[in-house]
Amino acid sequence: MGFLQRSANIVTYEWRRALAKKWLYALVILALALQVGLFVLFYYFFTNPPPGFTITGPSLEEVKAMMWLVGVLGPQSLFIPLIAIMIAGGSMSEEYEHGTADILLSKPITKIEYMTGKFLGGLSLLGFVIALTTTLGATLAYGFFGPQESIQFVPIIYLVLLYSNMLFFSMTFMFSEVLRRTTLSILAAIGILVGSVFIGSILSTMYVISGGEQLYLEISKWLPNWSVSNLPSFVASELITAPENPFVSVPGGDIQLAAAIIAVYTVASILIAALKFVRSDVTKRTG
Amino acid sequence: MVNALASQQVIMVSNLTKYYGNFKALDSVSFAVDKGWVYGYLGPNGAGKTTTIRTMLGLLKPDQGEVQIAGVNPEKDPVQALQIVGYAPELPALQPFFTGEQLLDFMGKMFGLSTQDRKERIKRLLDLVGLKEWGDKKIGKYSKGMVQRLSVAIAIINDPMLLIMDEPTIGMDPEATAHFRNLFTNLSKEGKTVFISSHLLDEVQRICTHVGMINKGRIVFDGPITQVLDAFTQQWVIEAELKEVTKIMISALKELDYVQDVKAEGNKLRIELKEKKDLRGEISSEIFKHKGVLLSLNLHQITLEDAYLRALKGGQ
Ligand SMILES: Nc1ncnc2c1ncn2[C@@H]1O[C@H](COP(=O)(O)OP(=O)(O)O)[C@@H](O)[C@H]1O
Ligand SMILES: [Mg+2]
Numbered sequence: 001m002g003f004l005q006r007s008a009n010i011v012t013y014e015w016r017r018a019l020a021k022k023w024l025y026a027l028v029i030l031a032l033a034l035q036v037g038l039f040v041l042f043y044y045f046f047t048n049p050p051p052g053f054t055i056t057g058p059s060l061e062e063v064k065a066m067m068w069l070v071g072v073l074g075p076q077s078l079f080i081p082l083i084a085i086m087i088a089g090g091s092m093s094e095e096y097e098h099g100t101a102d103i104l105l106s107k108p109i110t111k112i113e114y115m116t117g118k119f120l121g122g123l124s125l126l127g128f129v130i131a132l133t134t135t136l137g138a139t140l141a142y143g144f145f146g147p148q149e150s151i152q153f154v155p156i157i158y159l160v161l162l163y164s165n166m167l168f169f170s171m172t173f174m175f176s177e178v179l180r181r182t183t184l185s186i187l188a189a190i191g192i193l194v195g196s197v198f199i200g201s202i203l204s205t206m207y208v209i210s211g212g213e214q215l216y217l218e219i220s221k222w223l224p225n226w227s228v229s230n231l232p233s234f235v236a237s238e239l240i241t242a243p244e245n246p247f248v249s250v251p252g253g254d255i256q257l258a259a260a261i262i263a264v265y266t267v268a269s270i271l272i273a274a275l276k277f278v279r280s281d282v283t284k285r286t287g
Numbered sequence: 288m289v290n291a292l293a294s295q296q297v298i299m300v301s302n303l304t305k306y307y308g309n310f311k312a313l314d315s316v317s318f319a320v321d322k323g324w325v326y327g328y329l330g331p332n333g334a335g336k337t338t339t340i341r342t343m344l345g346l347l348k349p350d351q352g353e354v355q356i357a358g359v360n361p362e363k364d365p366v367q368a369l370q371i372v373g374y375a376p377e378l379p380a381l382q383p384f385f386t387g388e389q390l391l392d393f394m395g396k397m398f399g400l401s402t403q404d405r406k407e408r409i410k411r412l413l414d415l416v417g418l419k420e421w422g423d424k425k426i427g428k429y430s431k432g433m434v435q436r437l438s439v440a441i442a443i444i445n446d447p448m449l450l451i452m453d454e455p456t457i458g459m460d461p462e463a464t465a466h467f468r469n470l471f472t473n474l475s476k477e478g479k480t481v482f483i484s485s486h487l488l489d490e491v492q493r494i495c496t497h498v499g500m501i502n503k504g505r506i507v508f509d510g511p512i513t514q515v516l517d518a519f520t521q522q523w524v525i526e527a528e529l530k531e532v533t534k535i536m537i538s539a540l541k542e543l544d545y546v547q548d549v550k551a552e553g554n555k556l557r558i559e560l561k562e563k564k565d566l567r568g569e570i571s572s573e574i575f576k577h578k579g580v581l582l583s584l585n586l587h588q589i590t591l592e593d594a595y596l597r598a599l600k601g602g603q
Contacts, residue, residue, distance in 0.1 A: 001399040006366075009396050020384030099380030103441065106344045107397040108370040282346040285380065 003116075006109045010117020011124065013104075017094075018087060018125050027086060028129055031079035032136055035071060039140040042067065046145075064145035066240075069250060071137025072157055073232055075130075076164070081193060081228060083129055084165045087122045088172035089186035092277070096180045099285035111278050119173060119270070126169055127162050134158045150240045157236055164231045167224055167262045168193060170269035177273040180283060196223035224265055227258040234258055295322040297449050297480045298343065302352035305338055305504075312338045314504040315352070320482060320497070322448075325475045327491030327512075328484040329595065330501035336484040337377050339501070340453050344374060356449065370398065373447035377454045377484075379438035383427030387418055387437050390426060391444055398445035405444075412440040415470070417463075432459060439467065443474070450474060451482045456490065468494050488595050500598045507598040524587040525558040525570050530580035532556060539577055545569070554582075563588070 018024060046060065092115075095101035105114060138154050168189060175185035203220040207213060220226055230253055237252040298320035305313040313335050320326045330336050341347045343354050345361035345368070354361060361368035382390055388409055395405035413422045416436040426434065435455070442450060452471070456464040472494050475481045485491050491498055491512075498515055500508040508515065532554050540549045540558060545566055547559040560566055565586050574581055 005399075006397070009393070013393060016389075017382070017384060098382075099376075100382055102341070102346060102376045103374075103379065103381065103394075103438075104397075105346055105365075106369060106372070106374045106376075107394065108366045108368075108399075109397060110365055279348075281348055282341070284341075 003113055006113045007117040007120065010104075010109070010114055011121040014091070014118055014121025015125055018122065023086065024083075027079070027083055028132065031075050031083070031129075031133055034079070035074060035133065035136055035140060038074060039067075039071065039144050042070070043144045062149075065147065065149040067145045068138045068141035068148045068151055068154070069236060069240075071139075071141045072134050072154060072161075073236065073250070074137065075133040076161060076232055077229065080126075080130055080133065080161065080165055081168050081225075082190075084126050084169040085172045085186055085189045085193070087126055088169045089176055089189065090182040091118050091122045091173055092177040092273070093180045093182045093185055096283045097182060097285065101282050102284065105282050112274065115177075115274060115277055119170075122173065123162075123166065123169060126165060130158065130161050130165065134161065153236070153239045156239065157232060160232050160235045163259070164228045164262060167228050167265045170266040170273075171224065174269035174273040178276050193225055196225040199223055200226060221254075221257065222261060224261075227261040231255065231258040231262065296320070296355075297322050297324075297357055298326075298482060299355040299358075300339070300343065300352070301354075303339065303342060303349050303354065304351040305335075305342055305347060306350050312504050313342070313349075316501065316504070316506055317352075318499045318506060318509045320480060322480050323475070323478060324497050325471070325481040325483065325495045327495030327498045328482065328501065329486070329488065329491045329498055330484075331486050331599070334486075334501045335504040336486075336501060337453055338504075340374075340451060340482075340484060343451065344369065344372070370445070371448040373442035373445060373450045375435075375438045375442040375450075375452040375455050378431075378457065379434060381426050381429075381434050381437060381441075383425065386423050386425055387413060387429075387440075388422040390437070391440060394441050395444050400445065408444055408446075412444060416440045417466070432463060435459065436463070436467075439470070447479065449480045449482065453484050454486070455483065456485075456487075488592055500595065502599045523560045523563050523565075525560065525567060526583075526585045526587055527556040527558065527570065527574065528582040528584075529554050529556065529574065530582060533577065533579075536574065536577040536579055540570070540573060543569070543573065 046064065095104060105111070134154065134157070138148070138151060141148050142151075171192065172185055172189040175188045176182065179185050179188065200220045200223050203216045203223075207216040207220075210216065230251075233250040234253040234255045237250040238255060240250070296319050298318075300319070301317045303313050303316040304311065316335070316339060318326075328336055328339065338347065342349050343356070343361065345354075345365050348362065356368040357371060359368040361372075385393065391409045391412065392405050395408065400408070409422070413419050416439055418433060418436055418440070421429065421433060426437065429437065435458070439452070439455060442452065450471075455471075456467055459467065468490065471481055471483065475494075475496075483491075483495070495512055497510065498508065498512050499506060532551050537549050537551055537556070540546055540556070545561050545564070547561045549559070550557040558570060565588075567584050567586055571581060571584055
């Protein structure tokens, strides 16, 4: 039995641990239900447009053919980062809080193998949830609005979504090990998510007030939410050549920068978590 | 490593010092446990037993000193060191979302057991710890005692050479306690080395071959159980109550070659013996000779309890 086998044992353990959580089902079902609701609204809107409503630019048919982007990217705005935070928040800390860390780490496994299993277990679960929302998004678009264009890019967009969500996942995972308190870790991560949205909007206001001072924009890009919320649409706009579309807006941007920022946050979080974990005692029940 | 195996040393703890913040929980703790021993790690609550055990398993980092399990440092190489270890934590917490069978199966996987082995052992172990009917129930539904029993089953899922148990019978009812003490003795007969912590002298006295006593983070005695008495016994004492005590009687008793000293207090005599022997017969006939009327005669031999209390005092 080697590193992979031992880590894989923890991956399956992590799945079973997470799948025992009722809130996880509730969140996922809520996310899926909102996706359906959104499509029902769009469908109603397109079939019964308010009197005098016209679309400037693309034809209604062109808009409908791109609706899969709404379905695939929609959940990224709130639900997926939230689910990432919720999954990672208890990953390390719950074992300390419940006192189950002792029974796991007294077995023949290294701390790095254990942490790798925990991390990949949670991440693969998140990947599964994103696969669900992505599949549902594309299916809904097809079901409600007929054949979709450029739909062959769904797998790539899926991978980009997963990559983007590694930032908040890893950051929360790090909090989970460093703080060793689930609630605190989740609150810290949500605080950072909300805080960076808030600071981001202040910075863009400053940018406007200052008459285009670039520094404000540059700083705002390093806020954790900027890359996470923008990378998927940057990639989509790069891949898809469709006319400007007011319903499905995928603004372009610096893909490499966004990807690099995500990598920096992710790697830093993993390193901090690993250092803390390897260097400190396994604590007994704290909760 | 070769030396450790040659000397059959299963546990080697040397100069272990552990702080929690500024609090010194372990102070240069050293002891060794050889193959086949049932080692009782005895000490009052808060003595440092759990801290020692969790350091032995690599869960805590020692501030000084070292631990070896069969010659391997569990902190540096947990995969090798812990492969042969079974561990039942003090008041264990187990995953409530698993059934007993699922958790045993998962633990078996962590030791790399084959599917066939796991299946076989799970059935046998659930039976052994009296959870046959509960194997397919969620652990969340178990009582505390059942969790404790499952935890013992987990500790032996890998058929460990070394079994480490932290106060395994704490809170168990007398029947279960007897069952488990029996189980530990049987495991030892199979050739396993057993390390069992307890604050109950009686428990250690019943099942252990060797004792380590710890108090306030320090080892105050370490040796075979038979030596515990010897080590702390100064002498055996006979206490006699008489109707009347005479001076002649006292000096006659003092003359006996097996008597160290005689102390009188009212009509009570405290006769300190030179030998660790029950000499009540000899003493009573000597008292008779001098027309004494015995009301009571007791041999006071130093028990493990005294030795324990004495050791604890020594450690302060
Ligand atoms: N995590 C901790 N932080 C601070 N003090 C602790 C911690 N764990 C144990 N202690 C203290 O260390 C001492 C030894 O504890 P422990 O090893 O649990 O003793 P025992 O198992 O013999 O009852 C006790 O005084 C206890 O209060
Ligand atoms: Mg204890």
